[in-house]
Amino acid sequence: MRTCRRALTVLALTLPLAALGAVPVVDDNSGSAGSSYPPSGYGTAGAYAGGGATAQPSAQGQLFMQLQQMQDEISRLRGIVEVQQNDIQQMKQEALDRYKDLDSRIGAGGAPAAPANNSASDGGVNAGGAPVAPAGGASAAQAPQTSTEPGDPAKEKLYYDAAFDLIKAKDFDKASQAFSAFLRKYPNSQYAGNAQYWLGEVNLAKGDLQGAGQAFAKVSQLYPKHAKVPDSLYKLADVERRLGHTDKVKGILQQVVAQYPGTSAAQLAQRDLQRL
Template sequence: MISKVVRIRSFAMALCLTAPFALAESQMASGGLSPNAAADLLFQLETLQQEVQSLRGQLEDQGHELKLMKESQRDRYIDLDKRISLLMSASASEPKYSSAPEPRVEQPATQASVQKINNSTNSLAASPLAPISLQPPTAQAQQAYNDAYNLIRQRNFDEAETAFSEFVKDYPNNSLTGNGYYWLGEVKLVQGKSREAIEAFSTVIQNFPGHNKEQDSLYKLGTVSDQLGDTTKAKSYLQDVIRRFPDSKAAKLAAGYLSKIK
């Protein structure tokens, strides 16, 4: 389309440029071209040349802007495709619970310690938190979780976000709630809601210490913080994953990502 416009403009410009010469030649042949007419034709020629240069500059600017727009759209598509691929890859490895998963329980936290955890949001990656005791999900909670999780498998991310938001609200204290917040964060990432995703991942760390999604949530907090420009916090999260979970897949991913941060 652009090349067609260029050809049309070039043809029109050629006509404009050659017309004064043709008129001048015809008048000179008949002996009727006066000095004033010649000067006027020269002025018109110079004006047309300036307009041609201006149009060429505008065309080059528009072509450059179009190229930048295409590159930006391509980069955004590639980034979105990577996010969806990573999400689906992680989704495929998530176990389907036929029964309630066993929570990681070592030392049940007291009410005072849980409150202390909630008040330490700004130092999530400073030190590992003590695991808390969680109740197994009811059959109803298990079904609600499975239904929400299946929406991710079907790539219905808008519905999955709504389903997981309702799940963590309706079932705030069972062993699947941490998973619910983690997948809520993943879904929000796919939709470009980075700051809301950070809130979801942070909730896993704050409210469910020792949960099996803690290491993955820390890694995600590191990568998203880096994408938002907070390099210091990103390094802290990633280093915490490596220090606390050295043999995990999340630690390997954190080490790889950390090596690319300047």
């Protein structure tokens, strides 16, 4: 009995010592100076190759770079669109201004303010004594051709009024054709000067700057005594400005101020000269 108790006592004393020997001993000072945590290569796409190579960007990094490039391209395209929208808005505003100006002139009446002088002229002359050429470099207009049809003021007025009604209806294409046909058929009519002027207005409303400039220039060249000459020259200056011929604009405006003082065209020309 005593022997069994002694054996149990020895076994109880030896078990803790055996368990203690099974626990691994960690030496905190065993690490070298170059060791680090986490271990080298942890979390990278792959091990470094060749000792000096850099790690390739991750898939997330490539996606971020592509997204940044797309945002930059979108910003550039937005800038282009804004510029185009501004240009379109400016063109619309200029067209609207032309229509408003045309409406105001239509309201002033389409009948001739004074009979046209149908004698041929040497062309318009600017303040410096140089002839005013039609817009677009066209040669000076020749004298109106003599119509083979006998003059009939009543018939001419009906023809002219029909062309003018097309302006009121804003059918500018047909109005341009009607006034051109009228001038071919009745070049010496008392309404010819007005028809020549309104042909310029119609072409301007259509956006045909070349045709408008030529029509306005012919008013002073073919009908130099007509009351529409100051207005036609002022409108010619406006056409030249739109065409970018700034060197011609000042001379035409000076001609209007010098030769037609007191007219509304001269007042507008004086205002524009101050802005140049």
